[in-house]
Amino acid sequence: MxxxxxxxxxxxxxxxxxxxxxxxxxITIMTGLRPTRAxxxxxxxxxxxxxxxxxxxxxxxxxxxxxxxxxxxxxxxxxxxxxxxxxxxxxxxxxxxxxxxxxxxxxxxxxxxxxxxxxxxxxxxxxxxxxxxxxxxxxxxxxxxxxxxxxxPDNQAGAKLAGDALAKALGAGGKVVILEGNPEADNAKQRKQGFMDSIAEGKLQLLDSKTAHWETEEANTLMTNFLTKYQDIQGVMAANDSMALGVVKALDATGKSGKIKVVGFDNIPPVQPLIKNGKMLATVEQxxxxxxxxxxxxxxxxxxxxxxxxxxxxxxxxxxxxxx
Amino acid sequence: MSEIAEQARKQKSSALWENLLRISMREAGVTVALVLIVLFFCATAPYFATSGNFLKIFVQIAINTVLAAGMTFVILTGGIDLSVGSVLALCTVVGATITTDERLSAGTSITLAFLACLGTGALCGAINGWVCEKWKLPSFIVTLGMLNIASGLARVVSNNSTISGLPQPFVEFGNLIFWGIFPSIFVIALAVVLIGWFILRFTVFGRFIFAIGTNEEAVRLSGHNPRAIKIAAFTISGLTAGIAAMVYLLRLNVGSPIAGIGYELNAIAAVIIGGTSLSGGKGSIIGTLVGACILQVLSTGLQLLGAEDNVKPIVIGTVIVLAVILDTYRNKFLRAMESRKGVQ
Amino acid sequence: MHGDELTRSRVDAAAHAETPLLKLQAVGKRFPGVVALRDVSFEIARGAGHVLLGENGAGKSTLINMLGGALQPDDGAIWFDGAPYRPASPLEAFKAGIRVVHQELNLLSNLSVAENLLFEQLPSRHGMVNFREMNRRAAELLAEVGLDVAPTTEVSRLGVAQMQLVEIAKALCHESKLLVLDEPTATLTVREVDRLFEILHRLKAKGVTTLYISHRLEEIYAVGDHVTVLRDGQHVTTRSLSGLGIPDIVELMVGRTIADQGEFSADIPVGGEALGVTGLKLTGDSPEMSFSVGKGEIVGIAGLVGSGRTEVVRALFGADPKAAGRIRIVGQEVDIASPRDAVAHGLCLATEDRKGQGLLLEMSCAENTTITDLAKISWRGLLQRKTEHAASRRLVKELRVKTPSIHQAVRTFSGGNQQKIVIAKWLFRGPKVLIFDEPTRGIDVGAKAEIYELLRKLATDGKGILVVSSDLPELMAICHRILVFSKGRIAGEVPRAEFDQHRILSFAFQEYGRVRDR
CATH class of the missing domain: 3.40.50.2300 (Response regulator)
Incomplete structure (x- = not known):
């Protein structure tokens, strides 16, 4: 659907x-009519x-x-x-x-x-x-x-910036999950690759990586499932901030926000207060x-x-x- | 026998007129609406009345026209096929995978892809029909299931990526333009419509499609097997989804698992605007073609007028509902005409 | 409650003894291109049993729909109970005290009998439906019309006759001043008809006026005292029924004298076996039945509604499954699992429900006549319209179907002409055995005679014919033999020489354990 x-x-x-x-x-059409013949x-x-x-x-x-x-x-x-x-x-x-x-x-x-x-x-x-x-x-x-x-922008490099920030915060062996964008979207693939680069370099442990199709609500559901499945998640890499929002909500609901580090991508206005108060670790402005x-x-x-x-x-x- | 022939001759001309009137009444309304809409945009929208624009409209309606032609068969039997959009997606990735296979020559790969596209589509359609009839399930549910299944399969086949790099002759055929204004894919769409029209109007199978939509039980009790016909209607809808997938490949030169999202609704809208009744038994494929034209002309015309993007769906939605309202008036008028002539 | 009603009626009657309950003055109604009613004026007296007659298309339905609020007159005026009456909707008509029981049943088939009966005034408590109270009241009403089903039964599970009784019970539950019954007995058996007449008499005693429409002329004497005859949308006469014989009434209705419809030509030769049935069982535990129909023979199936008549012929035809049984057609044993098999072997069925199961209403006369055998009018899957139209015209002419053109949609046809199209479509196929289920239901007198004529002609041509009918005089008029069904088994077989209503009825009631004297 x-x-x-x-x-x-x-x-x-x-x-x-x-x-x-x-x-x-x-009437709306007419008011929307713009002269294009200059x-x-x-x-x-x-x-x-x-x-x-x-x-x-x-x-x-x-x-x-x-x-x-x-x-x-x-x-x-x-x-x-x-x-x-x-x-x-x-x-x-x-x-x-x-x-x-x-x-x-x-x-x-x-x-x-x-x-x-x-x-x-x-x-x-x-x-x-x-x-x-x-x-x-x-x-x-x-x-x-x-x-x-x-x-x-270089999406892969951008995602690596965020991923490295997470790796630094967690240290080697930190357990992380990735929330991917639409699997067929190019920038989703590049961002995932950037995250994977950080994981390899920072010696993090990847527990799971699944798509939430860029969507807040789907990310919320997916994160809730991750939390049930893996008791020891330490960090989350979300391929965009809309999904990061859903992740933070899921963490709020289980009282784990701030304890589990979250990084996103895009720097949309709603995540800025979350970064300020520590619910999110970092995002990437492009x-x-x-x-x-x-x-x-x-x-x-x-x-x-x-x-x-x-x-x-x-x-x-x-x-x-x-x-x- | 000669007496019958004599009588037939006498009644023939009046019957012919009556038939023409009846048929044209079905389609006249929408055709007039289309002409008015085109004239309106010609007068108001910059660049609308240019050959380039009409060429573009012909390119843009091809996919929906092919899908809607097959959809007409299903809707005439009283069913619905929600799966055509994602079946199209599945067929595009199947077709693109084959055409981009480097082990095959361009000619072989294109032929194989053509057969695979049509075969995959027809198979999906046949499964839709068979499941509906075997377990007597509403087509709405079954094809909704197929929508998801085909979409998932498309992702599996394509490994979630867009497949490009179609052979050059294929791409060139897609760019071909006949007589300066008819793109090859529009000609394909027209051919599909004409074949569909011929089948519905001149074959026994077509007669069954209308009869089943009118009263399936009466057809069964007249000694026929409506299930086979209904399965065939779904198969045709799947087949046209396969053809539409070829058209898609010709137009966009890529196969994609996310092609065709929402196309089923556009196809249904074209069929309904074209005057085919959702409860089956009444309608025509020519009307469907006109319906598809109306949708695209509105969309293009509004855009050229500079209307806000968000206004477009509002206008198109209004037109769909208006079309159905007008249809009830047309039916009333036809009935009144009939009873004036008819026996009381 | 009933006592109050009675008292009020008497007071009313005394107050307006001289004013009629219903008065129509120069009422007219036009539809696009058709004048359905023209200058109709008559009166219905309080407490009368008034009968409305006319052939199909005479304007009866239009008149009834006006009284019921479904249509509004174009000309003239109607007075009801001394006041101008012009209901804008069925609800207004119902509130004014007129209740119409339509021939086409208007029940909500997915709801229970009780919910249908009390739909307009569901008993409720705190805004919730009080089901116990609803079912209790429904049970009372059902008892009153003698319908033995649980109030909680879903209507779609009832037979047509049972639904008819539910409709009548529904009319009873609202204390109407004028009860309009449109062909209430069309699908009822004799016992059910008697029951209905009892109810009508009781209502009459309570002061309820009835307007009664029926095609069965013999029964109108039991319910009516006055009669109004319409013909071609115009009022012919309104007079007392006494002294008026059936031939006189028919004369008034059709404007011409028709020969006795029950003429039987005994000289139709009966040849070899056309249809043979051995050991037919509908379900695993239903009784076995065996019978046969000869070539050129018309065999009737009589029985009460629910005696299994329709079920048996549908199973024979393959429309419904059967548990066991062998079928022979012209001596050859055949395997029938679907209507398709039946038709292929030359067995066809004209169903009880013409509109719902027999015809493609929105399609043309030509398309309907040829639907049974499209191979005959096609070449390699392509329709040959000339052949089709010629064939259709030939059948239309042969069966004297009244239509301006074979391209006319059969929806616009009268009941009689629609039935002729059903016969035409089977003749087009050229069957060996024809089964008719209620072939003249809802058809006017003139068309009935023509249908009988057709059945006889088919028999003369050597076809085997099986006729299911609730109209006993009809079967006695046209059949060589009558099989009487009772509770799913053949209770008796009566040859023509021994035809006798009492005898046939006693067979029909045999399995129900009680025989009534008539």
């Missing part, structure tokens, strides 16, 4: 939109994954803010998906931008392989494509006949808001004639109690 997306904080749709749409859908300014489209994910909400907020400040330089439109696994919808979004003759598409691919072909179409249509967040698969890029630079803004900037520079290739790494930073 399709996973419904759980929102950890805030709402996906503003109250204004709900009221308007409920009262008269067409001839001189370049048109920039941002294609993201699920907007119910806190990380992409930050990303959109950052990009929207930047676009508002630079209204005179370019037109901007951001698109998200209902379900982050439905990459066919992302393909549709890219195709729609092609139809509308956009100049720049900044994209956080939902699938590193599947997005190569449609993005190649955009490139062939003369559109500047900027790949952020998750790199396109090298083989797929080659097959599609494109060579795109990647502007994004500057989502800046990432999209930088994507747009790089796109504009490419449009102006500059060339980029390879992996332009964006910042990652370990967040702990001392630097929240």
């Amino acid at each position: 399709t996973k419904s997306t759980h929102q950890t904080s805030g709402t996906g749709i503003s109250r204004r939109q709900i009221v308007l749409a409920g009262a008269a859908g067409t 001839a001189s300014k370049p048109k920039v489209g941002l294609v993201m994954k699920s907007l119910s994910n806190e990380f992409f909400k930050q990303m959109q907020a950052g990009a929207d803010k930047y676009a508002a400040e630079n209204k005179d330089k370019f037109d901007f439109k951001a698109v998200g998906m209902k379900d982050e696994r439905d990459f066919a919808a992302q393909v549709d979004a890219v195709e729609n931008f092609i139809t509308q003759k956009y100049d720049i598409i900044v994209v956080a691919p939902a699938d590193s392989k599947a997005m190569a072909t449609p993005l190649a179409k955009a490139v062939k249509a003369g559109i500047v494509v900027v790949n952020i967040d998750v790199p396109l698969d090298a083989g797929a890029k080659k097959a599609a006949g494109i060579d795109l630079a990647f502007f994004g 500057f989502g808001a800046e990432m999209a803004v930088n994507g747009v900037k790089y796109g504009l520079r490419q449009l102006a004639g500059e060339k980029f290739s390879g992996w332009i790494k964006t910042d990652i930073k370990l967040i702990e109690a001392n630097n929240v």
Whole structure:
């Protein structure tokens, strides 16, 4: 069944939109109508994954803010998906931008392989494509006949930062479990690999590793089961902060929060107080808001004639109690 | 015999008109709605009335059209198939695994993948139908089970990863465009619809599909075995999921265990908007095609209008419900027409 | 409670002795393209047993639906109990004191008998249904109509006749001023009909007026004193029943004289065996039965509802499983495990429930006639519509089905024409043995005669025919022999020469341990 997306904080749709749409859908459409025919300014489209994910909400907020400040330089439109696994919808979004003759598409691919072909179409249509967040698969890029630079964080290195922090706190022989993201997602795989690297280096003992599909509630259930199964868990590595939230709740319920160390990834607002009060050990900031803004900037520079290739790494930073 | 022929000739023309009227009444409403929606977006949405946009819409409706064509068979018998989305996912990974096998030549691997896709889909469908009929279970539950089973199998087969690297000739065929506006995958979808239309309208099997949806017990008591027909309907739905998987591979060039999430609901929506009754016995596959077009045109048109992402599902949901409401009025009108002519 | 009701009725009667209970004035009702009722005016006196007659399509159902609140008149006015009466819903009609028992049963089949009976006024305590009280009151009502089932029985487990009695019991539990009964006896046996008439007499004594609709003309004298005849949506006459014979009434209904429907031509030759049944057992412990039907012979199956008539023919046809038994068709032993086998061997069944099990109501006349043998109208799986339409037209003509076109949906047909389509679809298959279960249920007089004619013709053509019917005079009119079922066994076999209602009934009651004198 399709996973419904759980929102950890805030709402996906503003109250204004709900009221308007409920009262008269067409009016909302009309008010949402934006002129896209300005001839001189370049048109920039941002294609993201699920907007119910806190990380992409930050990303959109950052990009929207930047676009508002630079209204005179370019037109901007951001698109998200209902379900982050439905990459066919992302393909549709890219195709729609092609139809509308956009100049720049900044994209956080939902699938590193599947997005190569449609993005190649955009490139062939003369559109500047900027790949952020998750790199396109090298083989797929080659097959599609494109060579795109990647502007994004090193997920594996980021996860290793968090994992190392945990290893340091526990010392060699510490017993840990991993909560993975969607098993087919590239960043989930990379993050797990980063955790595994820390485990090997820090000589930790891995008790179990299972997926909770990025979801808070599922992570809560999974952690509860882990706690029943393994009496001696000392540390938890969660592949994103939404799952870390679920883990902390499970620990709260059994009175073990603070005793079992938890690390996450993304540095979403709800985890910051948890890090402050010691319920979580650390998380990783990958500057989502800046990432999209930088994507747009790089796109504009490419449009102006500059060339980029390879992996332009964006910042990652370990967040702990001392630097929240 | 000649007397009958004479009489038949006399009644033929009026009967023909009557039939045409009846058929067109089924589909006229939705077709008019589609035309109006297209005209509306042509007038209001920038870039809508461009050949590039229509080409894109044709590309985008292909998968759903194929799925919905098979779904029409099941819904006409009064069943439902919730498994098509994940059966599609399973078929894409099976197909992609075979086509990317380096030991095979491109031609062999594509042929094998084609057969495997269709075979896997048909098998899943046949299992759906057989389980429903063998234990007299509601198809809703059985196909819900298959939805999960196929999804899990797809993950096992693909080892949770997207499979890419399909052979070049295959990818090129997927990018082929006929007469400048008809993409190859849309032509495939149209062919599926036409074959489905032919089967439903001109074959004994098609007649049984309608008859079973109208009154299954009467068909049984007329000396037939409705179970075999119903199993066949599910098999067709699975088969079209397999074909849709091929279309998916042609369009996106990857097989993925997470393909097709929620596709079953889009397919059902297309069938219902197309005027097929959920209780079975009434409807048409041409209507289904029109229904699929309406869904995609709305989606694209709204996006081009610049509507918020969250508005789209609200409008589409409203359209689905409206379609069903209009259907009740259409049925009332048809009945009134009949009883005016009919015997009291 | 009953005493109070009685007193009130008497006071009422004295107060408005001269005003009729129900008065219709120039009532009309149109449906798109059809005038169902036109300028109908008549009155029903207080305490009367009023009978409403008319062929199917005469407008009876429309009139009843208006009284029951399901339809509203387009023209004219109705007065009930001295006040203008225009109910917007069945609930309003019910509150005003009119209760309609419809021919199509309106029971909630997944609920218990008691819940159905007291649905509108479930006894409750603290907002919870008081089941004990509900079942107690239901048991009283069931006793009153002589239905011997537990109040907790689920309605779907009842037979059609039992459901009918539940409907009537339901009408009894609300003290109605006008009770409208639409063909209540269509599925009842003689004993049940007598029981119903007793109840009606008792209600009449209590001052309840009844409006009674039936196709069985002989029984209206037992319940009615006045009659209203409708024809083609128009009022023909309202008069006293006394001095009016059945032929007179039929004349009024159809506007023409028809020959006695019970004419039997004894010269149908009976050939060899068409159907032979030996040692048939429905379940492991049910009694064995054996019988046969000759070519050209019409054999009737009589018996009370619940005597196993329908069950036996359904098992023969393979529609329901049987425990044991050998079946021969035209001398050849055949194995029948499903309707498919039966049809393949030339045995067919026209079921009791035409709409539910016999017809594809939403599909056309042509599609219905050919559903039994699509191989005949197809070539390599492709339908040959010309052949189909020609075949359908031939059958429509042969059976005199009244329809403007073979493309008409059979839903729009009258009961008689629908039954003809059922016969047509079996003729299209070309069977050797035909079984009819209640072939004339709910069919008007003229169409009945035509159905009898058809059965005789089929027999003349050498087919074996088995007819199950609750209408004894009907069986006596058309059969060579009658098998009388009683509690699941064949209690007796009566040849035509010995046909006698009393004798047949005594067989029917044999297993129930008591025989009533008529």
